[in-house]
Amino acid sequence: MMVGEEVKDARPEEPEPVTGTTQFVCATCGTLYPASEAPPRACPICQDVRQYVPDAGQRWTTTVELVSRHRNVVERLEPSLYAIRSEPRLGIGQRALLLQTPEGNVLWDCITLLDRPTVEAVRALGGVAAIAISHPHYYSAQRLWAEAFDAPVLLHGADRAWVVDAHPRVRAWEGEQQRLWEGVTLVRAGGHFPGGTVLHWEGGAGGAGVLLSGDILQVTPDRGVVGFMYSYPNYLPLPSWEVDAVADAVLPLAFDRIYGAFPGGLIAQGARDAVEQGRRRYRQALRGELPGLRPPP
Numbered sequence: 480m481m482v483g484e485e486v487k488d489a490r491p492e493e494p495e496p497v498t499g500t501t502q503f504v505c506a507t508c509g510t511l512y513p514a515s516e517a518p519p520r521a522c523p524i525c526q527d528v529r530q531y532v533p534d535a536g537q538r539w540t541t542t543v544e545l546v547s548r549h550r551n552v553v554e555r556l557e558p559s560l561y562a563i564r565s566e567p568r569l570g571i572g573q574r575a576l577l578l579q580t581p582e583g584n585v586l587w588d589c590i591t592l593l594d595r596p597t598v599e600a601v602r603a604l605g606g607v608a609a610i611a612i613s614h615p616h617y618y619s620a621q622r623l624w625a626e627a628f629d630a631p632v633l634l635h636g637a638d639r640a641w642v643v644d645a646h647p648r649v650r651a652w653e654g655e656q657q658r659l660w661e662g663v664t665l666v667r668a669g670g671h672f673p674g675g676t677v678l679h680w681e682g683g684a685g686g687a688g689v690l691l692s693g694d695i696l697q698v699t700p701d702r703g704v705v706g707f708m709y710s711y712p713n714y715l716p717l718p719s720w721e722v723d724a725v726a727d728a729v730l731p732l733a734f735d736r737i738y739g740a741f742p743g744g745l746i747a748q749g750a751r752d753a754v755e756q757g758r759r760r761y762r763q764a765l766r767g768e769l770p771g772l773r774p775p776p
């Protein structure tokens with residue numbers, strides 16, 4: 480399978496990759512940088528208004544350090560769907576999901592840690608035929624995973640400028656939908672990032688349909704609604720038209736369940752209502768119609 484065109488590195492001023500030397504990882508967001516003798520000058524993903532650089536300044540770790548301090552846990556979520564998360568929590572703390580299909584497995588979203596036991600566990604589940612990622616905060620170590628499983632990485636072209644470790648397996652797709660194969664479609668929803676993507680799995684939830692949403696649609700603690708934000712750590716909302724665009728992109732799809740970005744993030748049923756309800760509540764918030772607010776001046 481070959482979709483889209485090759486993404487070139489967005490940061491040509493960075494040092495050239497040096498084989499066999501350390502690979503630095505941003506400790507805050509978990510993004511892997513090309514191998515280099517010295518740490519990169521900055522992490523553009525954390526410098527962006529949607530993320531943050533810690534008070535004490537940019538922190539770097541390395542792939543070697545991470546392998547010694549963390550391990551991955553693989554757990555089954557439902558038939559043909561597995562979650563892979565790092566313990567202790569690493570970077571932003573998202574999980575990756577491995578979706579098994581007859582045409583091959585999709586790794587949905589990505590995490591930074593890829594150690595030998597994880598490679599073996601994923602191979603035992605059928606390997607990875609394609610990697611698809613919702614938005615730049617989860618690009619993480621996509622290059623390591625792509626190389627380990629010889630799989631293409633499919634990113635929406637609207638976010639291509641955030642790729643800091645480009646390689647020939649990274650492919651940008653354009654437009655509103657990209658069908659990977661029977662029953663699996665990437666849908667561009669936007670919102671949190673212009674290329675914000677969700678994965679629609681037609682056969683999930685016993686055939687009712689599933690969305691893998693990253694945090695393009697955020698599973699909230701009360702489960703009955705989804706949230707939408709421009710920046711989650713910095714509490715920056717989206718304009719109403721972006722929320723409408725996200726909801727309008729997914730509501731035509733058949734689905735009853737949503738798996739979010741973080742461990743435990745699940746709307747087990749009634750997920751379409753949760754999207755409708757999330758949009759309704761968001762509009763109420765913007766109009767000042769939630770309980771306890773002063774009337775407009």
Ligand SMILES: [Zn+2]
Binds near residue numbers: 506507510522
């Ligand atoms: Zn970062």
